[in-house]
Amino acid sequence: MLPTIDPAVAPAVAPGTDAARGFGRAGYALAALSVASFSIGVGEFGIMGLLPGVAQDLGVDIPKAGLLVTGYALGVVFGGPFLAALTSRMERRRLLLWMIAIFVIGNTACALAPDYGLLMAARVFTALAHATFFGIGAVLAADIAPPGRQTQAISLMFVGMTLANVMGVPLGTFIGQAFGWRATFWAVTGLTLIAAAALYAFVPRSYPLAGISFRQEVRALTRGEVLLAMLLSVLSSIAFFSVFTYIAPMLEGVTGMAPQSIPYVLLVFGVGLTIGNVAGGRLADWKMMPSIVALFAALVLVMAVLYPAMPHMMAMVPVMFLWGIVVFGLVAPIQMRIVSKAVGARNLASTFNQSAFNLGNAIGAWFGGAMITIGFDYRELPLGACLVAALALAVAAYSMLRDRRAAAGA
Incomplete structure (x- = not known):
């Protein structure tokens, strides 16, 4: 032990x-x-x-x-x-x-x-x-x-x-x-x-850690770096679930896949998730915020490419593989960002981040459904996700700029 x-x-x-x-x-x-x-x-x-x-x-x-x-x-x-x-x-x-x-x-x-x-x-x-x-x-x-x-x-x-x-x-x-x-x-x-x-x-x-009250932990959650990191968690989840929630009808109705073929495509996507999860951890241990910014930039690009790729099966499968790598490459770095910045409230902040991710899950599913309800096609869902990912990229870049300003003023 x-x-x-x-x-x-x-x-x-x-x-x-x-x-x-x-x-x-x-x-x-x-x-x-x-x-x-x-x-x-x-x-x-x-x-x-x-x-x-x-x-x-x-x-x-x-x-x-x-x-x-x-x-x-x-x-x-x-x-x-x-x-x-x-x-x-x-x-x-x-x-x-x-x-x-x-x-x-x-x-x-x-x-x-x-x-x-x-x-x-x-x-x-x-x-x-x-x-x-x-x-x-x-x-x-x-x-x-x-x-x-x-x-x-x-x-x-x-x-x-x-x-x-x-x-x-x-x-x-x-x-x-x-x-x-x-x-x-x-x-x-x-x-x-x-x-x-x-x-x-x-x-x-x-x-x-001893000597830190729950009130002090809650106060630590209001730090700008912590709130921005949780916002990144919400936005990344919205960008993901606004598309992935409707992946089956997308693959059937737009890509033209047979229902029995979809599990194999999701398996490829899942392999991408696993690779991205491990790779994201290594990248963040090397350079955390530059890696997060780069991954969000890659997510914007992948969502943009998903739109023209969707009607073509040979293009859709590798793009989904890349999507899996990028989207789960962000999970561990954002979690570690929160843990490292929430000094004195690491347990509370780390737990709140899980709630933030699932809040993004619920909002993302609603956002994708709302797009469909008002007349957008399944093929156009990645465009909405692309906008959300672009907003997340801006937040990540701003967070990195704050870090550099703080380091320069130290």
């Missing part, structure tokens, strides 16, 4: 430990966090492939079943701040295990839910722990990493979430089609229990 992180020491593990010489035994803790991330990701997104079965079994239409996705996202948005306030002084490994317990109870309730209303309630209950788990997990990942590799550590934790999209969701769909949608939730429950055991065995104890 890794050494206990004393509350009196600096956030990073002291030089001379296994973690400081390379990830070493810290790799087991990161692997445990990644396994938990994978199980949570399957629990969150797996229902997307189960909607027809859920709708038929519970006697609702598919759009109403789709609200189970929205309900989860809103549970994340509101659950993060609420639980962050209640648990701000709790030892971090214990807190992660409590959050995992909520996932186990929630997914069990989903598997047993006899009707739509109780299934929705179980989904929202499960989601309450999401932001706190990923927020605290990201801080812990950075804490156990050696100097200069903190963002890579965060990206390794989020690898589980990307793999949930690449492998977990198709596997969950297969289980649900073969044994019924409830079987997928039972499988997620079992996997989450395995993750809990790994977290208990390999994640070190870690304490919030």
Whole structure:
């Protein structure tokens, strides 16, 4: 087991430990966090492939079943701040295990839910722990990493979430089609229990810094650099989900793909997500803000290219691969930006960032739907996302300029 992180020491593990010489035994803790991330990701997104079965079994239409996705996202948005306030002084490994317990109870309730209303309630209950788990997990990942590799550590934790999209969701769909949608939730429950055991065995104890009140933490969130970083998280999520929410009808109606071909394209996209997640961590550990600015510039370009590429299958697949790399290349750097700038409120800020990302999720889905409602075509959704990404690029460039001015005045 890794050494206990004393509350009196600096956030990073002291030089001379296994973690400081390379990830070493810290790799087991990161692997445990990644396994938990994978199980949570399957629990969150797996229902997307189960909607027809859920709708038929519970006697609702598919759009109403789709609200189970929205309900989860809103549970994340509101659950993060609420639980962050209640648990701000709790030892971090214990807190992660409590959050995992909520996932186990929630997914069990989903598997047993006899009707739509109780299934929705179980989904929202499960989601309450999401932001706190990923927020605290990201801080812990950075804490156990050696100097200069903190963002890579965060990206390794989020690898589980990307793999949930690449492998977990198709596997969950297969289980649900073969044994019924409830079987997928039972499988997620079992996997989450395995993750809990790994977290208990390999994640070190870690304490919030002593002497900082919750009021001081909230005040730290109002710093300009922190608010700008959270705005980047919201905007990147809006740009992503305003298009990705409608990816299936886009691929069918504009690109002309057969429905059975779409999972293979999404697999290519998922591979891009995984590569981008790891690459983004490495880039940010090298030069954080220049990397964030460059990635947003690349996102603007990819969204612009997606518009002419969409009607052509041979062009659409590689562009989607590049889209996956760029969009998830931003996740770990933005998370680390918030953790590094929210001095004295790292737990709270990291958790709030998860709520910010899911707020962008909900706004993005609404924004894309609103474009379609007022008469835009599916093909034109990337143009709206391009404008949002351009706004994010401007915010990122402004943040970098603030950093340089502060450094020059120091």
